[in-house]
Amino acid sequence: MATYARNPxxxxxxxxxxxxxxxxxxxxxxxxxxxxxxxGHCHPAVVGAVRDQAGRLMHVGNLFYTEPGVRLAxxxxxxxxxxxxxxxxxxxxxxxxxxxLARKRRSGGEFVVMEGGxxxxxxxxxxxxxxxxxxxxxxxxxxxxxxxPRNDSDALSAAVSERTAAVLLEPIQGESGIHPLEPELxxxxxxxxxEHGALLIFDEIQCGMGRTGTLWAHxxxxxxxxxxxxxxxxxxxxxxxxxxxxxxTASTLEPGDHGSTFAGGPVIAAAANAVLxxxxxx
Ligand SMILES: *Cc1c(COP(=O)(O)O)cnc(C)c1O
Numbered sequence: 512m513a514t515y516a517r518n519p520x521x522x523x524x525x526x527x528x529x530x531x532x533x534x535x536x537x538x539x540x541x542x543x544x545x546x547x548x549x550x551g552h553c554h555p556a557v558v559g560a561v562r563d564q565a566g567r568l569m570h571v572g573n574l575f576y577t578e579p580g581v582r583l584a585x586x587x588x589x590x591x592x593x594x595x596x597x598x599x600x601x602x603x604x605x606x607x608x609x610x611x612l613a614r615k616r617r618s619g620g621e622f623v624v625m626e627g628g629x630x631x632x633x634x635x636x637x638x639x640x641x642x643x644x645x646x647x648x649x650x651x652x653x654x655x656x657x658x659x660p661r662n663d664s665d666a667l668s669a670a671v672s673e674r675t676a677a678v679l680l681e682p683i684q685g686e687s688g689i690h691p692l693e694p695e696l697x698x699x700x701x702x703x704x705x706e707h708g709a710l711l712i713f714d715e716i717q718c719g720m721g722r723t724g725t726l727w728a729h730x731x732x733x734x735x736x737x738x739x740x741x742x743x744x745x746x747x748x749x750x751x752x753x754x755x756x757x758x759x760t761a762s763t764l765e766p767g768d769h770g771s772t773f774a775g776g777p778v779i780a781a782a783a784n785a786v787l788x789x790x791x792x793x
Contacts, residue, residue, distance in 0.1 A: 525552025598775030603631025620676025629686030
């Protein structure tokens with residue numbers, strides 16, 4: 512379907528910061544596959560892990576454990592909020608899981624999101640993405656989303672109540688431009704959520720995975736969320752996402768509440784484990 516305005520260039524090979532097209536032209540890649548290839552293209556650790564795992568086992572489904580998936584979930588939890596992890600296939604799916612987690616915890620609760628935010632293209636994630644051009648053709652959207660102006664602490668405070676399931680924010684908005692949210696706003700969000708028993712959820716799909724110099728952007732901002740979403744750079748080029756909870760919210764979603772056929776499969780998880788090795792050790 513004609514969903515992308517593609518450039519008339521066909522790439523055939525990548526290595527580190529370089530790409531080559533089918534005419535042999537070499538490019539220095541400043542786009543990194545839209546915030547995905549932060550280890551560069553075809554990093555040997557990722558390629559090796561994928562080759563190895565692909566020859567051993569590619570899929571069993573989530574009725575069973577596989578070692579790469581369990582290790583990935585454990586590491587993501589230990590490196591962040593200490594709770595549990597739902598592995599998925601994309602950023603939008605990580606958002607969907609976060610929304611379901613918050614809605615289940617506070618039945619019928621509303622979501623507070625911010626002007627300029629982006630959380631994905633599926634109907635729930637799109638409802639959390641207050642951009643007229645993206646939302647309008649698909650109305651009616653999922654009900655229960657309130658939008659506050661960017662960096663307006665008073666408006667944010669006023670929007671959060673005992674009816675709020677969650678406040679969902681990108682610590683650095685990455686799709687509407689590059690807009691770091693003010694630390695004061697993030698502190699206000701934390702306080703409002705604590706006061707009213709709502710979840711604070713950070714979307715680190717674009718700003719996380721080492722992109723700001725710490726593993727997660729919020730580590731530099733002095734505010735810790737209750738749950739967070741990760742994707743884009745996590746798979747080193749393969750599709751993987753994760754919704755990570757803290758210990759308090761770890762048991763909210765129970766067997767049967769959510770699922771995905773392919774999510775957290777061994778090849779993808781092996782790639783993500785290799786990415787985490789490089790980002791955390793190198
Ligand atoms: C890219 C992005 C998403 C959506 O991720 P997909 O993998 O494209 O579904 C969500 N939030 C942010 C901040 C993003 O940059």
